[in-house]
Amino acid sequence: MSDIMRPISIEALLEWILEEYKRNGTIFGVRKFFQADPNKKISLFGEEMETPVGPAAGPHTQLAQNIIAAYLTGSRFFEVKTVQIIDGENLPVEKPCINARDEAYNVEWSTELRVPDAFEEYAKAWFVLKLLSRELNLGSPDGFIFNMSVGYDLKGIKSEKVQNYIDSMQDASKQPVWEECMTAAKKLLPRFTRINEKYLASISPRVSHSITLSTLHGCPADEIEKIASHLIHEKHLNTFIKCNPTLLGYDYARKVVDELGYDYMSFDDHHFTEDLQFEDAVPMIQRLQALADDEQVSFGVKITNTFPVEIKQNELPGDEMYMSGRSLFPLSIAVAKKLSDAFHGKLQISYSGGADVFNVKDIFEAGIWPITFATTLLKPGAYQRITQIANVVSTLDYPTHVQLKLDKLTELVKKANEQALYQKSVKLPVTPKIAEKLPLLDCYTAPCRGTGGCPINQDVPAYLRYVSEGKYLDALQVIVDKNPLPFITGTICAHPCETKCTRQFYEGAIDIRGVKLEAAEHAYDELLATMEKPTPVKDAPKTAVVGGGPAGISAGYLLAREGMPVTVFDKADEPGGVCTQIVPEFRLSAQSVKNDVGLAKFMGAEFKNGQAAPSLDELHKQGYENVVYAIGAWRHNNLRLTKGSAINSLEFLKANRENTEINPYGENIVVVGGGNTAMDCARAAKRLPGVKQVSLVYRRNKRNMPADEEELIFAMDDGVNFLELLSPISLENNELTCEIMELGERDASGRRAPKGTGKFQKVAADTVISAVGEKIDTEFYQSIGIETDEKGYVKSNPMTLETNLPKTYVIGDANRGPATIVEAIADATKAANNICGEVNGEVHNKNFETDNQNINLAEPRAKRGNLITPDCDTTQAGRCLECSTVCESCVDVCPNRANIVVNVNGNPQIMHIDRMCNECGNCETFCPYSSAPYKDKFTLFNSKEDFNNSTNQGFYVIDAAKKECLVRYDHQEKTIRLTETIVDIPNGLLDLMETVIDDYSYCLAD
Known part of the structure; x- marks a missing residue:
């Protein structure tokens, strides 16, 4: 397939919106619309917005449909994607360009459209929002703000192309696209209920009169000041300039990143020395503020630009990528605090950098706004997450002027460095994907029960649903259908299901194991009372x-x-x-x-x-x-020491299980190993009478230990002393001599291999317990x-x-x-x-699969986009997203809405639309299968040229009236008519194509 996006014309865009809404009550897949409080407004740039939140300049503001989806879900401030002199096919963006699995990374920075096309997308979006706000009564037609973003040097910004863009955004009335918008709206006027020609004539062509300056890393201070002065004085624009975390200095940034567990991120100090320095930034901002005051326009800073790190583990193509998300927040909010202190709380700050529903209230109450989002919107729930954010902010008091609360910012910086929300897990996560490849049809699946999820394929969603409804017996019946050990697995199962749980991309995986135990404890006696003794099989061996x-x-x-x-x-x-x-x-x-x-x-x-x-x-x-x-x-691997000996971990645990009150091991006990058995030994030893210290020695660090993360955390909570990067050599005189190790390259297991340094360390040890594996x-x-x-x-x-x-x-x-x-x-x-x-000839196989339960799809869909915040009382079971009933993660996370749901004979199917995709790769990250929906789902092409430029299985509608299609299936291409009998293409795909022509014809228009 091609990564070239082909924008939708305004007439086709309006047709799509009207028809989809009429048929499904949705627009670009958005099912729940945000309705603004008419009494809440906040002023900026002489304009008003109903909520001071929205998408940052990035993937969610590149196309008109992206901006529309963001508005429908609650956005009222739009920082449209950056334009620069290098554009379109000349822009060197390698694909995939986004990896947002946890903290996010990207290798793209400005629109992939040509600058004139980008302008047209923003103008169309502006016009459509003016229509939708009134037609759907979602808020005031004047209740939202568009903010331009440009880069990256003065020469480029002064180019004819970028200057025309800036001027057109300030007055679109003389541009062809504005007339196209008016013509299309008038043509479709009979299909609107609250729009008339008078209203159309009142729509302002002033799309934006504010701008955010984005500079590449290394742009000198005088260049930034010249660009900002040009925008303020010559273009008379309300202006923000982006500030980078490099203002904090290398040592501060490295320390914060390392202490929060992101020590694997690789970056040196060259950006910190080449970027704008804090001592230069403050007087520059003062001068620009004075200039803006003279010009009677607004001025402020945008925090933050992205944070550059090196590509070391093939996260994305290239050598350098830009980090964002929760790992960026502690740095970004520290920049906000540092600048706010310098300006005594009088500096207007527009904020992005790890903002999400968990911190947006604190950010806003500290006096920072508007607040824009990118990373959180790239995860499942995507645009719908804005609704929750907008609901939070709209309940707060809106300020009338700029006043940052320095005490609240100080507290926010402290929280960012201490809260678990911003800390990386002790162990790097395993892949959330299941082994199966993505099918063309009927792909909804719960990864928690798939290959790599639950080895016994338990119907996790079914028993979670039953527990959430208080039906413990039903839940336990589902569990014991395939799991004879509900208590044991409900307590110490390694729970691989949780590593696949889609909820991990919200606020954390569901405690599936704990819910299993909950069902077992509540319904065990009732289960025994209702179970029937099996009938013996006659003459069975x-x-x-x-x-x-x-x-x-x-x-x-x-x-x-x-x-x-x-x-x-x-x-x-x-x-x-x-x-x-x-x-x-x-x-x-x-x-x-x-x-x-x-x-x-x-x-x-x-x-x-x-x-x-x-x-x-x-x-x-x-x-x-x-x-x-x-x-x-039960056989034990031996720990070889040149002097002294260690005791067997299994023998120790067995003796301890028999009597926990006997301690023949001394005050200082050392456990050698990094697996779950080692954690058990260390925790058991900590509980022995007379023990002063239990140390755990391992040749790698915690991140590279094989133990489950929760077992590591339990051991740390119990006070076990972790001595990392040590390899035992000998034991004598109650001291264990160890060689100090360092981590080298990754081995076949993916862990970094330890290598000796020739330096040694002694550890107090009355007894050494060897927990280095069993055979x-x-x-x-x-x-x-x-x-x-x-x-x-x-x-x-x-x-x-x-x-x-x-x-x-x-x-x-x-x-x-x-x-x-x-x-x-x-x-x-x-x-x-x-x-x-x-x-x-048969085996026990009751059918508890949730796919076959009569579940209203609206229920699980309503959960998507809602994160569980501390003030929620949702149970663990109630957090289940019921992916086997409704998955649609690829639909959620596509900023361009290129994956859509097509209802075929009452069954939802996923179809990919080639023209709307730029191959960012985000749907591949979050698809539960080991596949990429943008490559592997049946694809609709809007032109024969696009069809020929792709290898995707899919179709191009040659003649809708005749239902004639050009189809690629199973490596074969042919022209077919859906009105004729076709035997070598599955009926499901034929039904999908016919449904698109009959019910989703708006997807076919140019």
């Missing part, structure tokens, strides 16, 4: 399960539920494996394990504990036709004839987990290596399904 840990309990439950006779053998006195013998009681109670074992026993599973399981031959002699080995990874008992499996691979893991059929020995299965750790509990359940499910399938 007996199954022996060797190992009573999570994998074994799960296999026992799943087989017994299908009426299969099954016995679980375990040499421990109580079933549970690591859950009862190793995991500390403060993490998982014994009662929780008993509850889950109780479910398996209720189903009919027999448990034999207290002695080793019979041999494989003996089990066969006892009539067990199937044998499932579910033995955990499976490879020799055991080999001894009974089961084949293993070069890693020592058992070889088996990946679909059934049956080994080379017929009807002998291995599940859990021996199949995968040390595995999570939910992975053990997944393995048990495979083996049980195969055993049951061989007997009766």
